[in-house]
Amino acid sequence: QDIEIFAALDVPEAIITSESNGRITLSTPPATTTQITLDDGTQVTLSANSRLEYPKQFPTEGTREVHLTGEARFEVAKDAERPFIVSSCKMQTQVLGTVFDVNAYPGKVAAVTLFQGRVRVSDEKQTQQKDILPGQQAILSEDNGFTISEAQLTATEGWTKGEFSFDDAELAEIMKSVGTWYNTSIIFHSADLLKQRIHFRFPRTTSLEEVVQALNDLGIAKLEQKKGKVIISDYSPKH
Template identity: 55%
Template structure:
């Protein structure tokens, strides 16, 4: 500030302006900044004409904008993309029975196997929930309900179709081997290994064949694509096994296994494809270290959430 500018203000005005300048460097609270600014406006208004008042207001606005700019940037960064949200799940495998109904629930990092009354074998994935009857009715389809992930090896019975209800999607089979992945907040999908299944959603029905998967898209339509069955089924063998898989998809699988929330900085680099093979018996920290060693992303752990950022 030159001598001419200093003459525009009283000593008290200059002191208050100095406080504002120091506050800008120290990033004061909004209350402190407002208090000093109101004092300055009140005293300066009594001695200056309208032109000088508006000049002061402009200077103050610039000062406040300087204070606010860092926080604007932070707010932008505070809107990450949520890849997976941790679920409220038990700390150990639980079985709850009520009349003819049974509910099997699994914790993080564990699977559970169950055989139904018809001989169907089911491997329930981590953080998953399966509801099924103690015995199936003779005059109705066999029906179970799933939240999470499961491998089904359905016993053949031509007179009683087997239905898996997972959210808005229904999988209908007679006898076959397939996976259903339907975690809350994720796109539901069915992967077929053997046999033949029919996927239904609202009025839409599609048949898929071995080596295919049906995915319920955001537009609520089913999309059928080919899939690598060896990689898709690696979870039942205790492995993370991804060959040329988008980073975003890998992170979702890690979230569902360890039940940890995952956010990402932006979508663009989540499409980077990686090759990653690691045992599921490893700790979350070990998996994160191995992923960071690939150099495609920087993954850190803050406030019970994995944050995925550009390297």
């Protein structure tokens, strides 16, 4: 049975910025990150295959709100009078001034990882709310409840350093990251391989072909590129 853990998205081939009615939309292509500074001084690093919508100028009162599809690192400028809100998928993250990652690609569970400060996460209707502390990650489940756990910070922030960096991580987690970065569908032919744990460190500046070869060299599973997809099946050594 084929198990698709990531489906390629309809994304641009280059960084695109558009403006309409005082709002700016920034979109990134595969294997690309970009950095911007918002009107209030907040620094944003936008990951591959992502889209950020934000006002050209934040209002002088109320909240500072942006909308994210995909993944981004936020270093929020402090302003106690104007809370900063990231709306993404079915989740909201509210902060005053802090450093955190939001991962909210279509078809994946939404997650927030906190590096500095304090944030409050909630579902889009704000029926569930949780505060998380530095080093913690909040994951929104399908029933809009939150799971709070200690985050694997090295793996989470690897994309901001141009690396795939996983220590004793499940192959499914690693391949989701690969699929997201290169915007290629990932399909497992074996459910047993999903939870196979490996160590994997590799630069993101390399091609998908090189990443697939590096994973094949581990001898854990057989990875093949076919028609824009990566197929993962049981590894059968030759005799």
